[in-house]
Amino acid sequence: MDYNFIEIERKWQEYWASHKTFRAEPDSSKPKYYVLDMFPYPSGAGLHVGHPLGYIASDIFSRYKRLKGFNVLHPMGYDAFGLPAEQYAIQTGQHPEKTTHQNVARYRQQLDRIGFSYDWDREFRTCDPDYYKWTQWAFLKMFGSWYDNVLQKARPIEELVAAFEKGGSAAVDAANNDAPVFTAEQWKAFSEKEKSDVLMHYRIAYQGESTVNWCPALGTVLANDEVKDGYSERGGHPVFQKKMVQWQLRVSAYAGRLLEGLDRIDWTDSLKEMQKNWIGKSQGAEMVFKVRNGEEEYDMTIFTTRADTVFGVTFMVLAPESEWVPKLTSPDRKEAVAAYLDQVKKKTERERIAGKAVTGVFSGSYAINPLTGDSVPVWISEYVLAGYGTGAIMAVPAHDSRDYAFARKFDLPIIPLIEGADVSEESFDAKEGIMMNSGFLNGLDVKEAIPAAIDYVEAHGIGRRKINYRIRDAIFSRQRYWGEPFPIYYKDGIATPVPEDKLPLTLPEIDEYKPTETGEPPLARAKNWTFDGFPLEKSTMPGFAGSSAYYLRYMDPHNDNALVSPEADEYWRSVDLYIGGTEHATGHLIYSRFWNKFLYDLGYVCEDEPFRKLINQGMIQGRSNFVYRIVNTNTFVSAGLKDGYETTEIHVDINLVRNDRLDIEAFKAWRPEFATAEFILENGEYVCGWAVEKMSKSMYNVVNPDQVCDDYGADTLRLYEMFLGPVEQSKPWDTKGIDGVNRFLKKVWRMFWDRDTFLVNDEAPTPAELKSLHKLIAKEQDDIEHFSYNTTVSAFMIAINELQGCSKRAILEPLLILLSPFAPHIAEELWHQLGHADSITYAAFPAYNPAYTAEDNVKYPVSFNGKTRFMVDLPKSMGPAEVEAAVRAHEMTAKYVGDMTISKVIVVPGRIVNVVLKK
């Protein structure tokens, strides 16, 4: 019998599906393990060979954990709302649901061929009403909650109302956005509309005005993580800053917990670092400066991390969008300021970032330095951001490079505050040195001066300690069609939740998917988009809404009464292993953690961190091939000879190339213009050039997993993707080595079959065979736990080489179990040929017996091919003579010493003895 992978793989995939082999149900008799892949957005292009990398790694882990006796939850589904399907719908008029449906079907087909052990009964799409009912439900919970800064948790809004009735706005310390101040009496006197407006400043899902990323080309706002370098991540359109009223999620309230939680989860340092930067904690102080515009005087608060430098403040700067700008613009500066604001507004986000040019305008007002009493001018400049701190800063040009550049440009004074700092060419930003020109701070080191300055400021009532976070609230509405509708309607202008029992609020049909002519979102086209006779919200939720709690839904996907039942949640708890790309570091992975913590606060889930361990799989890049056409001819020169000619590099379809050798006939047939091509060969072959590039159609370097499954089988694909290198590492796809992996599987097959003879026998294994087997067991266990799959595959190859010709059941049976996570189809087939009726999935991972691999106490014996050293583990109190005697007497070491004399014995602390031998 031959190794017919096509037949074998089809057979077992059908078997697993029909027997529901991988179905997972809560079972208190077994420990649980939850392995999750970041579910894909089903794009029209289908899967390429890079997508399954992480899925294969997680599948191996799932299958391994099952063998280890765990009850494994390993689900899959689709992140199905999103822009590409909608853009396609706008162009073609096709309902996005239809394209999504087609793409999902194609993804499923491709996934199925690779033999994943998903529990497909738990599959869902985020665009299913049964699913997005719970996205809407969570939104309503956020709408109906506020964040208590004292208890550090979300609480129902009714409790806030009760507090207001007792003590007005001063009764609570709550996360809010510029909430007004009022007494209990005032609160009680408020109208319904006024109360609703006040509460809107406290809700965790709230409507508020803020500076947002507006993308005119897409006709929608975008969240910060959806903007890259001033362009939209999807489509690459320019993005502008604009003040708008939008739905937002109060993620900022959770900043501290999002940061602190990172210490308790097992993620890579780089990813934690990215999240830390994104959250951007900075400790400093708020300080109040009196500002004066003519006769008008105000208290203006600024934020600084360098309270120690307050004696060097020579001017103040406001962000152009700051609400202080109109208040502090003096009548004679109105025109200049207006012109400047106009100029700033016209710039795209990109231009603001890229153009590092220093710009600004004097407001005409002055501020009083609270420590020195000096009067300093107030300027307006785009280098100050409206969204961070208070949107206003004190400028210390001597010790801040941005302030320095500004002072130089506009010729403002620079006062050095640190002894020996030379500020003639650039600012001195380092937080070190001895203070001077700073009144009571003189003589202190900067590190002492910062707290001393804040203490002083607090004692004199002109400021207080403050921690600022860079993370902003997430803009939650999109002016788009293909997303979850908001379960909110406007009753007499008051945003009112659609009752929970009316969910899901399903997406209405519309005839065109574009925004309306008047610039309203597409849902404005829907007929009768009302609830209870009142208009419904017309924007929809963003892509990350549906992916923020999907891991919870997998625990209990068909529950109509809850996102997840308490029982299912208590059993599965959180994701033990999450595998996906780094690109979600500051998007999905922040939002999910926020969302989960919110549900945790309200008692809907029992764990406050959703993903215990996270592995980032690297990207698989394409490996493109090139041919070199001599300029103005139809002659192609082989890569090794091309330097002698002037050539053009042309991408050639990698399917026409094998091991960088061009199939000339296929190339001629590829495109008409190449039919008459001539070739300059080296050694009778045409050698192609190559380069690592992104895998894409236009570079003719896309490798499709179906193709690999056709040519080599899914087991080879799985093994090969793991063999390529560490899972976390990005690497180019290169089929060069795939034959080696395929050969390995054929060797495994030949341990069972010699043509039509089944070789397996019941002979007892030799110690050498047992040693090979147990070495492999130890290695596989250790490597899988550390996600080092490439070395496991190598260990298999070594074991198979060592076990060549061995067809003993006692060896082969455990070997198949070990192989089954990696190459499940061939393992399952041979397992059944050994007479087992049940799936290999239910077998137990072979027990490791160290007796077969023990090397005694000789840690690093030398094989004596020229080398003359080895190390033994002996007490360090021994002298050289004793060591020699011990080494000669010892069964293991004696054979290494042989007839040599020991020339040198080096005793190292820690019972290590290094023995040097001499002939």
Add this chain to the structure above:
RNA sequence: GCGGGCGUGUUGAAAUUGGUAGACAAGCAAGACUUAGGAUCUUGUGCCCCGUGCGUGUGGGUUCGAGUCCCACCGCCCGCACCA
């Protein structure tokens, strides 16, 4: 600019975490069996002045011992980027 990571044969990569550098593959070369092979099986394969020499980006250091730890430099990748 700030932060994180990396640098090992012709190539992908190993190295039990401070202890035989280059495992295992790929490629290449030679051979065997074959009408044939992109099948299968042997064997060889870091470098050179072949000493018993030199080798893990470069230079120094710690150590009996360094790819691994420390310092400086060079080069590459990723993330953030006017966050006061």
